[in-house]
Amino acid sequence: MNMMKPERTPACFLHGNYFSRVINAHINYHPGPSSRAEIRSQIVHSDSANANTDATLDAAIAELDDEYKRRATYEQRKLERVALYASKYVRKLHDAYTLKPERDLAPELVQAARDPGILKRLPQRVRNVYKLPILTEQKCTAILQELQNFNDACERNGWPRERPNSMNRHGLLLQELGFAQEFLDPLVAIYIKPIAAALFPDCGGDSLDSFRSFTVVYHPAKDDDEQHDSTLAYHFDDSEVTLNVNLGEAGYEGGEVLFGGGKDDGHGHTTRSAVTLGVGEGILHRGSHCHEVATVTEKPRTNLVVWMRSEKVRRKSCPMCGSSTCFE
Numbered sequence: 249m250n251m252m253k254p255e256r257t258p259a260c261f262l263h264g265n266y267f268s269r270v271i272n273a274h275i276n277y278h279p280g281p282s283s284r285a286e287i288r289s290q291i292v293h294s295d296s297a298n299a300n301t302d303a304t305l306d307a308a309i310a311e312l313d314d315e316y317k318r319r320a321t322y323e324q325r326k327l328e329r330v331a332l333y334a335s336k337y338v339r340k341l342h343d344a345y346t347l348k349p350e351r352d353l354a355p356e357l358v359q360a361a362r363d364p365g366i367l368k369r370l371p372q373r374v375r376n377v378y379k380l381p382i383l384t385e386q387k388c389t390a391i392l393q394e395l396q397n398f399n400d401a402c403e404r405n406g407w408p409r410e411r412p413n414s415m416n417r418h419g420l421l422l423q424e425l426g427f428a429q430e431f432l433d434p435l436v437a438i439y440i441k442p443i444a445a446a447l448f449p450d451c452g453g454d455s456l457d458s459f460r461s462f463t464v465v466y467h468p469a470k471d472d473d474e475q476h477d478s479t480l481a482y483h484f485d486d487s488e489v490t491l492n493v494n495l496g497e498a499g500y501e502g503g504e505v506l507f508g509g510g511k512d513d514g515h516g517h518t519t520r521s522a523v524t525l526g527v528g529e530g531i532l533h534r535g536s537h538c539h540e541v542a543t544v545t546e547k548p549r550t551n552l553v554v555w556m557r558s559e560k561v562r563r564k565s566c567p568m569c570g571s572s573t574c575f576e
């Protein structure tokens with residue numbers, strides 16, 4: 249039973265909304281002779297204006313060209329990975345892939361799905377961000393152990409893995425590993441959708457029909473190198489509503505999710521409100537609610553992120569580029 253539709257990639261994916269670490273900005277990118285002018289025209293009025301030197305532009309173009317190659321071959325490589333994992337990977341913890349509500353779900357989530365009004369009545373520490381227990385510790389541990397087993401198999405066999413998105417370098421795309429059918433699909437369809445419909449009807453929370461799900465992994469700042477991320481820059485999500493659940497490990501420090509303004513609120517995003525998540529706890533927020541992750545200073549932190557989407561909303565306006573033609 250597949251209760252949610254397959255994930256769809258917007259037409260703007262090939263050229264739109266690249267994240268450049270070098271200039272710390274999101275920009276559109278077309279490789280070729282006019283790429284330098286294209287980048288300049290986009291950063292000249294932004295905070296990154298001081299990055300407008302030849303050396304910085306060269307470094308940014310190298311980085312953006314790599315990202316362009318990743319995107320241009322994305323669909324083909326995805327098909328190959330899914331076929332490879334399905335035929336070669338031997339699952340270890342089968343419980344990680346299924347949903348048994350009494351074993352896996354926090355009672356607070358089950359109750360909120362029955363009566364979403366509860367969440368509206370609770371005091372919110374950060375406006376429009378709803379925090380509640382989602383998964384049991386046992387479920388979080390099973391998922392983490394299974395992902396570790398999968399990563400070990402990839403290392404041993406030299407199998408390819410894809411980064412979750414252009415900002416997060418480390419983590420795994422959970423649908424490619426088979427976590428959707430019996431775990432994430434029912435989790436979203438039965439438990440999260442009624443809550444999102446009650447909390448966020450204005451932005452498509454009442455018509456969610458697909459999602460993209462991945463883990464994000466951060467290590468303490470001292471380990472920050474190509475192998476690790478310790479933080480995540482300010483952004484909005486490619487979602488109508490996002491579910492973000494901490495999987496562990498207990499006792500990480502830093503790593504608060506810091507919320508600012510809505511993506512259409514202009515440039516005055518000067519203040520941030522912090523949310524810290526314990527193991528199994530999650531937040532629901534609008535995808536357009538901008539946020540970043542504070543530097544992790546102790547122990548690794550792994551979160552499960554579900555970017556939930558509504559085709560109805562996307563046919564009117566793509567959240568990444570605003571066009572009405574990206575999902576035709």
Ligand SMILES: O=C(O)CCC(=O)C(=O)O
Nearest residue numbers: 464485492505541551553
């Ligand atoms: O790590 C987190 O808590 C947030 C991740 C996030 O914002 C994202 O992947 O969109």
Ligand SMILES: [Fe+2]
Nearest residue numbers: 483484485539
């Ligand atoms: Fe995000």
